[in-house]
Amino acid sequence: MCRSSLANRSRTGDELDESLQSSRRENRLDEHPVAQFDRHRFLGRVFRLGSGARIINGVVNQNGEGKPLKHIFEILANERWTRGLVTTAEITHATPAGFASSVSSRDKAPEIASQYLKGKVDLLLGGGAKYFDKAYRLDKRDLLREFRDAGYAVMEKPAELAVAPTNKRWLGLFSRSHLPFTLDHVHDPKLLSNVPTLATMTAAALRRLENESHFILQVEGGRIDHGCHNNDAAAALYDQIAFDEAIDVCLEYQKRDPETLIVITTDHATGGLALNGSGDSYGQSIWQFRNLQDIKQSFAVMARPLKRLPAVDEPDFEKDDAAEKNKEDAKSAAQKEREKVEKKIKEENVATPTEIIQIVEAGTGYKMPYRKAELLRQSLMNAGESIFDTRKSDTAALGDVLANYLAISFTSTAHTADHVPVVAIGPGAERFGGYIQNTDIFGHYLDLAGVDFRNPQEPLIEARGRDAGAVEDIARYSQV
Numbered sequence: 001m002c003r004s005s006l007a008n009r010s011r012t013g014d015e016l017d018e019s020l021q022s023s024r025r026e027n028r029l030d031e032h033p034v035a036q037f038d039r040h041r042f043l044g045r046v047f048r049l050g051s052g053a054r055i056i057n058g059v060v061n062q063n064g065e066g067k068p069l070k071h072i073f074e075i076l077a078n079e080r081w082t083r084g085l086v087t088t089a090e091i092t093h094a095t096p097a098g099f100a101s102s103v104s105s106r107d108k109a110p111e112i113a114s115q116y117l118k119g120k121v122d123l124l125l126g127g128g129a130k131y132f133d134k135a136y137r138l139d140k141r142d143l144l145r146e147f148r149d150a151g152y153a154v155m156e157k158p159a160e161l162a163v164a165p166t167n168k169r170w171l172g173l174f175s176r177s178h179l180p181f182t183l184d185h186v187h188d189p190k191l192l193s194n195v196p197t198l199a200t201m202t203a204a205a206l207r208r209l210e211n212e213s214h215f216i217l218q219v220e221g222g223r224i225d226h227g228c229h230n231n232d233a234a235a236a237l238y239d240q241i242a243f244d245e246a247i248d249v250c251l252e253y254q255k256r257d258p259e260t261l262i263v264i265t266t267d268h269a270t271g272g273l274a275l276n277g278s279g280d281s282y283g284q285s286i287w288q289f290r291n292l293q294d295i296k297q298s299f300a301v302m303a304r305p306l307k308r309l310p311a312v313d314e315p316d317f318e319k320d321d322a323a324e325k326n327k328e329d330a331k332s333a334a335q336k337e338r339e340k341v342e343k344k345i346k347e348e349n350v351a352t353p354t355e356i357i358q359i360v361e362a363g364t365g366y367k368m369p370y371r372k373a374e375l376l377r378q379s380l381m382n383a384g385e386s387i388f389d390t391r392k393s394d395t396a397a398l399g400d401v402l403a404n405y406l407a408i409s410f411t412s413t414a415h416t417a418d419h420v421p422v423v424a425i426g427p428g429a430e431r432f433g434g435y436i437q438n439t440d441i442f443g444h445y446l447d448l449a450g451v452d453f454r455n456p457q458e459p460l461i462e463a464r465g466r467d468a469g470a471v472e473d474i475a476r477y478s479q480v
């Protein structure tokens, strides 16, 4: 499942290296046995690590036969740990869901939201308000009211977050879907006042948790992956920086409370982002990279005028798959044909090459040649071609156009198989260095918490059914 390719590469710099080295000297497990810790704190951003077992892509904490695996929040709840999730994506998105739910598909966001309530997750901050809204949900449950009735402080504005009572559980949902890309957030005063940054949410979460005897907090820079899926280098990098700022908040906290373990990692990379040398001499790479500073809009924002979409979408509702299928089956051949033609007319209603040049220049500072605008227009109409099918999309085409400006390019719009770093500071940090299996992290957390538990392991199973594109609806990331 998804997450931040870049996030992993973020904190291998001097500051963390130094901290890591000193933590290795000072916090050896044999000198500080786990059992002697008064208070354990884990701050981490990890995924697919929620049950320590290999599972099929798209499934959340269930084995090959669909039987639930115990997730880490359930296990630690039994040990009286306080548990929190913070993300810039929907709070029901795959990473937070991987710590605190068990469902047959990551798409089942309304069910994941219900499980958070049932599991009494102590702190939830992020996006995805619609999944808690009775108007959206097929079952018409008013989850916001149910959370309130269960004693949660329910918030939707950053100002409420700043003064939220620390003796209650928290549910803060600051957007109907994902929080905006940081690139758009920092360039829009209205968004800045309506939506908190990842660092602000992290600092608030730590204020809520700092007096607990034991806590685990998962913090996700959830939109880095989305920027990479879109081949949108600026969006990915701005969200990477936002993640870095959240790490700073955690490191500052760890200085005040050195018994806190911080683990920074990801479950995979996305898009194959590469900084390319460019020009006849390498010098051109540097000034091209500097062009990032001119970019003011994500591809998701530029997509609206480029595709002539309305400024605001119609609200969407949870779909009943069986009813949708019945409706589709009941259509006559003539009706299906008519809808196909209507869809094509809609797809072809995109900006002209001249408009494309203007829109992209206004959003990025790059004035593309007319010929490139003509090619890009084909992709915007869903009629473009790429020799490599995985890059046949409008966002990949826009990413290619901007690669001429930034010298940053991508290999695909899908997840990639890079080795990803895991770095840690604090008690037990030694366990998270070098090459380790992602599934080992779950075991390390439980060992350090003094819990003797492992989920059953299965032999490697072949993913069946849905292909990668169907597992994660990446087309949604190019929508605001």
Ligand SMILES: [Zn+2]
Binding pocket: 001, 002, 003, 225, 226, 229, 270, 415, 472
């Ligand atoms: Zn992804």
